[in-house]
Amino acid sequence: MSSFLRWPRRSRTPKRTAAAPPTAAGTTATILCDGLRLDSSSSSINASSSSDSNVDSKTESMGSSTDESPPTSPQTTSKALTLTLGDVCPGTRLTLPWWEEALLLPCFVVLCAPIFSFMMLGLSFVPFFGWVRASTSYLSAFSFYWVLLYFDLVPRRERLSPPCLSTWFLRAMVRYFNYFVIVEDPSSIQPSTPYIGVQSPHGIYPIASVCAAPFSPSLFRGRDSYCMAASALQLQPFLWQWLETLGGRPISAAGITKVVEQGDVCCILPGGIAEMFMLDPSNETEKVLIRRGFIREALKNRVDIIPMYHFNHTQTFSYILPPSLNELLATVCRKSGLPGCFLIGRWGLFVPHKVKMFSVVGRPIQVRRRHCSSSSSSSSSSSSCKNNSGNGKIPGTEDGRAKKVGMEGEKYEPTEEEIEAVVVEYKEALRRIYYTFRPADEQRELVLVDNQKGNSASSSSSSSSSSSSGKNNSH
Numbered sequence: 001m002s003s004f005l006r007w008p009r010r011s012r013t014p015k016r017t018a019a020a021p022p023t024a025a026g027t028t029a030t031i032l033c034d035g036l037r038l039d040s041s042s043s044s045i046n047a048s049s050s051s052d053s054n055v056d057s058k059t060e061s062m063g064s065s066t067d068e069s070p071p072t073s074p075q076t077t078s079k080a081l082t083l084t085l086g087d088v089c090p091g092t093r094l095t096l097p098w099w100e101e102a103l104l105l106p107c108f109v110v111l112c113a114p115i116f117s118f119m120m121l122g123l124s125f126v127p128f129f130g131w132v133r134a135s136t137s138y139l140s141a142f143s144f145y146w147v148l149l150y151f152d153l154v155p156r157r158e159r160l161s162p163p164c165l166s167t168w169f170l171r172a173m174v175r176y177f178n179y180f181v182i183v184e185d186p187s188s189i190q191p192s193t194p195y196i197g198v199q200s201p202h203g204i205y206p207i208a209s210v211c212a213a214p215f216s217p218s219l220f221r222g223r224d225s226y227c228m229a230a231s232a233l234q235l236q237p238f239l240w241q242w243l244e245t246l247g248g249r250p251i252s253a254a255g256i257t258k259v260v261e262q263g264d265v266c267c268i269l270p271g272g273i274a275e276m277f278m279l280d281p282s283n284e285t286e287k288v289l290i291r292r293g294f295i296r297e298a299l300k301n302r303v304d305i306i307p308m309y310h311f312n313h314t315q316t317f318s319y320i321l322p323p324s325l326n327e328l329l330a331t332v333c334r335k336s337g338l339p340g341c342f343l344i345g346r347w348g349l350f351v352p353h354k355v356k357m358f359s360v361v362g363r364p365i366q367v368r369r370r371h372c373s374s375s376s377s378s379s380s381s382s383s384s385c386k387n388n389s390g391n392g393k394i395p396g397t398e399d400g401r402a403k404k405v406g407m408e409g410e411k412y413e414p415t416e417e418e419i420e421a422v423v424v425e426y427k428e429a430l431r432r433i434y435y436t437f438r439p440a441d442e443q444r445e446l447v448l449v450d451n452q453k454g455n456s457a458s459s460s461s462s463s464s465s466s467s468s469s470g471k472n473n474s475h
Helices: 051-062 098-112 114-124 126-150 162-166 168-176 207-211 213-219 231-235 239-245 253-261 272-276 293-301 323-336 368-374 379-388 398-406 416-437 464-472
Strands: 028-033 036-041 081-083 180-183 195-200 225-229 248-250 265-268 285-290 304-311 358-361 445-450 456-458
Touching (some): 098 114, 098 168, 098 207, 168 213, 180 213, 195 293, 225 253, 231 248, 248 253, 253 293, 272 285, 272 323, 293 416, 304 416, 368 416
Parallel strands (some): 195 304, 225 248, 285 445
Antiparallel strands (some): 445 456
């Protein structure tokens, strides 16, 4: 079976248009990705071109039919890079045959409905052992394993397992959604530097985070990427152990600090359970919940924040229950901390709809530089920031940890003003990413729901930058 899964396949490259004139760094080609046209360099991700070619490529990527040019600031005209499955797993067939899709469907059921899968597994023993013997033996074994999970007696993986990021199941899932990743500004992501990656939206089921796992080694070179998930998932038999092989860790402040101090990347979905119940039934808006916990941890650990947005992620599943019962279930789940949303997908099963999904990795939000400038009055803090700026020597290396411990042995506590300043930048980053990279057929408006203030604000009428992006993307 292993030799069959490693059967060599003919590599297929995405369809490309006529190449643009070569620049000093290499040849630039325009890639067509489901109506979204982006530029990527074939020789180096740090390639730079003239401002005119950047403006033209940015106008094409927005898919706008108007003649108005986008803002010409350096941040807006930075070159984007598209990563496909062929880039991260060479030799993999980019199309998914029908027989592989048929094998993938039961895997989706096990992944998206583990409790239902274990019920079906128990019923499958009935024809062989009878109702009494099957129920007593299966339930006793299931209960014993659940007790081991509850008391945290099942061995855990301390480090990521890179071979698991290129398994057949993950590659088939990526091909099922035609999934790819767009990096807004590859040169802004520094090597050997820890980050906190913030993924939005959560959706009913965060299946885009699983699809992004094979792309992590190419996005964050020299570092592992750990996705922090709800602690309640540790009680899901076998599901949590499989997620651990992909970098899953229980979310907590101590867990984030541990990953960052290792020098790795910590990815979180701040929407959580609340955002699972925020889908718009009318399909007119895309809601994202704005929280502040990850910003506080980023300021404490002095690491930059990388905003990530998953497009078409909320179209994979829908609700089973009517709105009234769904709101009641949302209240129960938030109070208990257990994710219990009843979802339904393709053919009325626990199989996600076959939508074309992609993720955009934005430019890092400068949290470390902000902290260094605010604490420049202290001599020890100033020297620490000076030595740790631009070279990756922040908590992730021995020098960084030594300086951190040497600062009077106290943990830095950010002020509310510092947190709110980063919140503003994070909101602007989400608006910029959404209205710049959304597909041409996407008509929904982005609504940012502030968790602290309890209000929502549409991104189409928030700032001059977002309004200009919305104007260039009106269809």
